[in-house]
Amino acid sequence: GVAAEARGLTKVYGSGAAQVHALAGIDLTIESGRFTAIMGPSGSGKSTLMHCLAGLDQATSGEVVVGDQRLAAMSDNELTAFRRHHVGFVFQSFNLLPMLTAKQNILLPLDLAGVDPDWTWFDELIGVLGLADRLGHRPTQLSGGQQQRVAVARALMSRPRIVFADEPTGNLDSRTSAEVLEFLRRSVRELGQTVVMVTHEPSAAAYADHVVLVADGRVAGRLDSPTQDDVL
Ligand code: ADP
Ligand code: ADP
Secondary structure (H helix, E strand, O other): OOOEOOOOOOOOOHHHHOEEEEEEEEEEEEEEOEEEEOOOOOOOOOOHHHHOOOOOOOOOOEEEEEOOOEEEHHHHHHHHHHHHHEEEOOOOOOOHHHHHOOHHHHHHHHHHHHHOOOHHHHHHHHHHHHHHOOOOOOHHHHHHHHHHHHHHHHHHHOOOEEEEEEOOOOOOOOOHHHHHHHHHHHHHHEEEEEEEEEEOOOHHOOOOOEEEEEEEEEEEEEEEOOOOHOOO
């Protein structure tokens, strides 16, 4: 994994009287090979922050550095290539293709990029995620937790430097949430992955090594090695 850093990050939507300061000066270090949760109330700027860190959205001012790369210095094509090769995404809604098997879903991004899979890595991931006997199943034949584990495997298959998970347990019950969070934590512990998760659920944030609290577009606090009580 790699570290990511935001320095003096601002994001203004709209203009004139309709201006919204979604980010009002964020300074933040996401540590390499660690699990960081970004928490905060609805509308506090979590998604905007994540999109700026992931190179999906451009900040109004300030800097994002992922590893040794300044995102602001990249062209649109370079940013797209950066996301495709170095960033993994996990979504609340899984975003699996229904007509493909678990295995085909996991391999799809590499297929599209014309990259040969590293089968040793594939086997390791499948083992860590407990998906070995589910590879031939289609999404509808899998539980919610299994579908999200497939989505996690898909995100990790290209060995991204950093993985962004946007409310990954938002559609899961508490038991399957725990399952997915445990696997995200294992991918950090056992594979050295850097994972950034946006969540509003204290029970989810308690799995992270670090919790960054965002309020009104600013970093309002930071907790290291949090327990659920700390987060609440
Ligand atoms: P969160 O993820 O914490 O709910 P967001 O980052 O989605 O917060 O939103 C932060 C603020 O920016 C909110 O006031 C939201 O309404 C505003 N906002 C987000 N996206 C847009 C957009 N595309 N256009 C205008 N305002 C936006
Ligand atoms: P392209 O299709 O040109 O590669 P995109 O910007 O469409 O570039 O997507 C690049 C990556 O970002 C893909 O993995 C896609 O799933 C992800 N992505 C696109 N839009 C969003 C979004 N709003 N939130 C999170 N991830 C996104």
